[in-house]
Amino acid sequence: MSTIYRSKAPLRIGLAGGGTDVSPYSDLYGGAILNATLSLYAHASIEIIDKPEIHFTAVDRNEHQQHTTGIECATDGYLDLLKGVYNRIRRDYGMPDTGFHLSTFVDAPAGSGLGTSSTLVVAIIGAFAEMLKLPLGEYDIAHYAYEIERRDLNLAGGKQDQYAATFGGVNFMEFYENDRVIVNPLRIKQRYLFELENNLLLYYTSTSRESARIIEQQSKNVVNKQGKSIEAMHQLKEQAQRMKEALLRGRLHEIGEILDFGFQQKRNMAEGISNSLMEEIYETAKAAGATGGKISGAGGGGFMIFYCPGTTKHNVIRSLERFGGKTRRYQFVEHGLTTWSL
Numbered sequence: 621m622s623t624i625y626r627s628k629a630p631l632r633i634g635l636a637g638g639g640t641d642v643s644p645y646s647d648l649y650g651g652a653i654l655n656a657t658l659s660l661y662a663h664a665s666i667e668i669i670d671k672p673e674i675h676f677t678a679v680d681r682n683e684h685q686q687h688t689t690g691i692e693c694a695t696d697g698y699l700d701l702l703k704g705v706y707n708r709i710r711r712d713y714g715m716p717d718t719g720f721h722l723s724t725f726v727d728a729p730a731g732s733g734l735g736t737s738s739t740l741v742v743a744i745i746g747a748f749a750e751m752l753k754l755p756l757g758e759y760d761i762a763h764y765a766y767e768i769e770r771r772d773l774n775l776a777g778g779k780q781d782q783y784a785a786t787f788g789g790v791n792f793m794e795f796y797e798n799d800r801v802i803v804n805p806l807r808i809k810q811r812y813l814f815e816l817e818n819n820l821l822l823y824y825t826s827t828s829r830e831s832a833r834i835i836e837q838q839s840k841n842v843v844n845k846q847g848k849s850i851e852a853m854h855q856l857k858e859q860a861q862r863m864k865e866a867l868l869r870g871r872l873h874e875i876g877e878i879l880d881f882g883f884q885q886k887r888n889m890a891e892g893i894s895n896s897l898m899e900e901i902y903e904t905a906k907a908a909g910a911t912g913g914k915i916s917g918a919g920g921g922g923f924m925i926f927y928c929p930g931t932t933k934h935n936v937i938r939s940l941e942r943f944g945g946k947t948r949r950y951q952f953v954e955h956g957l958t959t960w961s962l
Contacts, residue, residue: 625666627746627959630657631734632784637860641778641795651795652860657788658950660727662740664747667721675721676702704773705744733922735781741765742785750959762786788956821926822948852888876911876927908939
């Protein structure tokens, strides 16, 4: 029986500061984000085969491609994340002559706002690191994933997702020029985390979006010194500080208000972050008892989260039924990227 190398990395929700990890804002002003990883994962498996062939399969997308070993795989818009990681690791560390089958699966749809693409890249790097015994630490893997996505594949986006997936847990992250990132794990009391988990509703709007377009617009607004957009990002950075303090001190009654503040600011960052459907869903949830919420990720679709204090969660769930979306059960997880072989 051939050896199989496996990995999994957790998806995340951003709780505050979203968008301030994107260049050039983070290079010019410094960014700050507070996020938490969930029991939803990106999975990667590499199985060694006896033929000089490389098979790439995205199981959840029903996509498959085959290549010959020993050559760089052209990135053509099809399975590019898988091929991009393979190409970069082959270039930097070399690959054995044996063939293999790399298969992936993500527990949430692409474009859903939980960091699926970056988390998948981290998981794939993890599987190759397990196979090749690469001496990579958490910061190394996260930065490597960022370079592959942003530089090799030219995909627009920020830096938080790669670090959340690699480190895991609840983290306050700081972003500076020259791609410098500092991850500060937060020691939040267990009862506060349980209450946060109980009260935060994860709702999938059943629409996805291409985050790159929204993020490109956001970056252009900073380059063009759009005052409204930059001021919104300053306010979101301040929101991350407020969220950190509320969680550490157990002032959970403030969470909804802090999220609502961020929702109002985020609209000003770029066109397309919110839309009429998102606004209607948001107002419906608030009328049913939610005290605040946010659109997850870059915006425009995907998941939304709502803070539902006391016993309001089930009322909020009922009120959202008419929109045809789905609530998703989850738990917070402390572990980041995990790899193993058998």
